[in-house]
Amino acid sequence: MDIKVPRGTQDILPSETAKWQVVEELIRETCRVYHYKEIRTPIFEHTELFTRSVGDTTDIVQKEMYTFQDRGNRSLTLRPEGTASAVRAYVEHKMFGYPDQPVKLYYMGPMFRYERQQAGRYRQFVQLGIEAIGSADPAIDAEVISLAMALYQKAGLKKLKLVINSLGDTESRVAHKEALVNHFEPHIEAFCSDCQNRLQKNPLRILDCKVDRNNPLMETAPSLTDYLNEESAAYFEQVKEYLNILNVPYEVDANLVRGLDYYNHTAFEIMSVAEGFGAITTLAGGGRYNGLVEELGGPASPGIGFAMSIERLLLAIEAENNTWEDLATLDVYVIAMGQAAKKKAVELTYSLRQNNITAEMDYLDRKMKSQMKSADRLKAKFVLLVGDDELEKQSAMLKDLSTGEQQLVPFNSLLEQLQNNLTTQLEEEKND
Structure with missing residues (x-):
């Protein structure tokens, strides 16, 4: 019987693990300098954790999760991302009661999503996640973004682009949601079934659709930035001001929409613009998730974080022709x-x-x-x-x-x- 590695997974052989170890050590040292502490959570969780936090209208929940029934007939899911588990642990262990806030965490380990394998994208992949929970200060947003940029720069990457946007608070998003429904509803039958299902539940997700990305209505859709209330607009301005203080270059993209339901206010992505890196340029993405702790049973505790793929980081390093000499001397x-x-x-x-x-x-x-x-x-x-x-x-x-x-x-x-x-x-x- 010819047994091979399952589709969408990979063996990382000794000739390659030296590269992983260098990157992992760089990550741990950078997190230490920024005073983020490691948390380790189970590889599988109760399915409800992800349907409640990630959102039942997302591709992750609808199409990509590895879900199974255990012998006790409980529905369990291999973790598709790390924020939900970190926030669950934050609530379960009453970390909101710690005297030093925000609680600054990082994790690094395998995640699982059933999606089509592409360069640097696997069904089992290794993800670094950063979470800062317990502060609504825009300065912590800038810190988290600067940490992400520092990681890539320390890895030798120079051809990077940081894109940021504001998704606004609840009031802003309600107003924008109404405008999106009015915009798409007369022609929704021309869109895919996923978009049709999302129209009333979460029309913002239509803007993130890969199937209908070239539909002319996408270009003329109402911009969320036009619906930011005074508080949300002021918050976004402060985030940009702190990024300027840190000399972190960025571009504002009003069409940037993160693929998880829990995001609000600041959203960002870091991309590789290295020639030949590939069609999918995103290296990392994240944003603020005020309200997620409450959704999982905890007290009001605003948070922000990001996630990055280690596999795609390694690809970006190679795309910029950075060498790995003397790693295994x-x-x-x-x-x-x-x-x-x-x-x-x-x-x-x-x-x-x-x-x-x-x-x-x-x-x-x-x-x-x-x-x-x-x-x-x-x-x-x-x-x-x-x-x-x-x-x-x-x-x-x-x-x-x-x-x-x-x-x-x-x-x-x-x-x-x-x-x-x-x-x-x-x-x-x-x-x-």
Whole structure:
């Protein structure tokens, strides 16, 4: 039986995981600097969590969720996104009672959506999410957006575009909803069945339709910015002012609509404008979700956040031709010639690893030439050769593969010598 990986999923092999680890470490360090703390939630939740928070008119709920009945006949769903779970945990564990607000969280892990596989888009994908819950200050909106931009910039991306919009408060959206219904209703039969179903429930979602995006009525649809009340307009102006203070460049797009029902006020997307990146340019998206905590049973606690795909980040890095050199370098490759030397090599390799020096050795009893080729393939910085002659002298031959220089080093000073050599090499690389 020829069993392969399920459609829409992928195996990330050791040759690629080094890239993931670099990106994940960059993310964790950036979140630490911004003082966001990690939260880990279950991979599956009660289905009602997503229908109530994400919205039953969204594509995610209607078409993309992996939902199943467990043995207790409970409806459970593999999480399609992370905000709902984070907010559920916020409410369940009464994090709104923490003395320090807002509560600033991040999470990184697999999400699941049944959608057509495309470049950088999978049915199981890894998502980073940022949530700041407990503040209605427009300055926190700017902080969250700046954090997202900082992550991409630290990853070496330069060809980025930030687009922002305001979805307004409840009053503004009610007025805009009425205008949208009046605009689309006379011709709604020309739209897809999804749009027809959304007309009365959530006409704003019609503007996000991929099927009818080229319908002329889309171009002439009432803009939400024209229906912002004074409070919503003032809030949006403050967000833009803070972004200007932070020197975060942005464009205002009145047609930007996020695909989840819980968004209000600030909405934003970050896109790659690198040549050849692909038709789908969005890297990250997010916005404010005042009211979501109340929807899930908590007290009034405004929040804002964003989500980004790690897979698409890696694609964007490659699109800008950023290299991944030296991600999997090895400090030392230990070569043993003969069975007696092999026993010493096992001891030395273990000792080096115990002192945080990455070390590898041969376990196939190959000849020296083959072992040297392995050291080159693994990008080893040094080779440590042990044979009968070296054993007799209680020493090992240490060779610098970058210069070809080699020296005989006694076993009792080998660790110190290697640490000094590695430090020197690192300083030279920094100076270069």
